[in-house]
Amino acid sequence: MTGTTAHTPLVDLRFHNDLTIDPAHAPNDISMLDFTIFLHEAYALPQELVVSLRAHPELQLRLLLVARNGTRRFTNVPQIVRTTKAMGFEVVLDDTDFENMAGFAEVVNWCNVIMGVHGAGLTNLVFLPMNVVAIQIASCYDLEEVAEHTYEPSTRDSGMLYLQYGISVDESTLLESYLRDHPMFIDPQSIHHQGWFKMGKIYLKQ
Template sequence: MHDFTKLIRDIYALPRTSPTIPSPEKRPRLLVIRRTHTRRLVNEEEVVRAAEGVDLRRDEDKGVVANARTVNTYDVVLGVHGAGLTNMLFLPPGGVLIQVVPYGKMDHIARLEYGDPARDMGLRYLEYIVAAEESTLLEMLGPEHPAIKDPESVHRSGWNNMTHFYLNKQSVRLDVARFAPTLAQAFDHLRQQQ
């Protein structure tokens, strides 16, 4: 991953080789990956406010080169598990990936797909595992449904059921107070880059 990341950086001529070190004059930039269908961050605005003064990217896809260069201007990428997290490739080395892991015992899959590669790329990887109360599945299905009460049984029932509930049906509403320490860890990591 280290060599692959270097190749990507060279191909797209990404200028930043380190993240912003927080100071009174400079604030790190947080990119929130927006999902529009499943695994949406329902309370995105509240999360952004919790990050205090964060830059939120809302522009449309302008092609890979422009996207790579835009992402390279950020220090932290935050998103719910999904393909949008591949934008981590364009972060400067030493940057931070925060993966919001959907409810349903998805942490192992999430870590394999994004956590391990992020670490191998020289990024700091943080994950936030969604509690049942933060998942829209609880509202849809109720507390007694197996997808809420016993996620392991859903995993044992096969890939199709697991993806149906945990990847294709749910969105998340982060408990901002519970999530705040994860944001603090990201910014503490950036402070230590000196």
């Protein structure tokens, strides 16, 4: 795609970073915030800024839980839902209906918090308003930096607060498949040095 105006983001094949637009290398200094505003306008989303609960105490906090159904999924979703509800949140599961993307985008837009394990599901944060909280759960064994690199810049640049939690070995399903003296536990770099696909086959399955 070629051509742009001062108010229209340009989407093309240039890569600045994961889910990130670098204004210094983008036409007309377009930023990730400009892109999210563009999406909000395209889907006619009602919230640009999250609604203040101080101004509207009748509203309830909403948490979008990116549960995933394959690898890197929460194994205790019911417990998470119960605990989160006890804290005063309404929990929304990301059962994305791609036949009704506009409807799903509006559901996301009314959330105050998004939480999920590192993965593509967290890209739904582009539909959130500014001033919300994005919480990423990072798999253990040297994947915390990869997770942060992928989503921290985009959330920051979109006007959100980014938080990250790295799970411990005792919280990982890896213990269900490997003994504690396996090299993947005692020497994780030996696995990482075998390449992304070998590493992903083990660590990205937890």
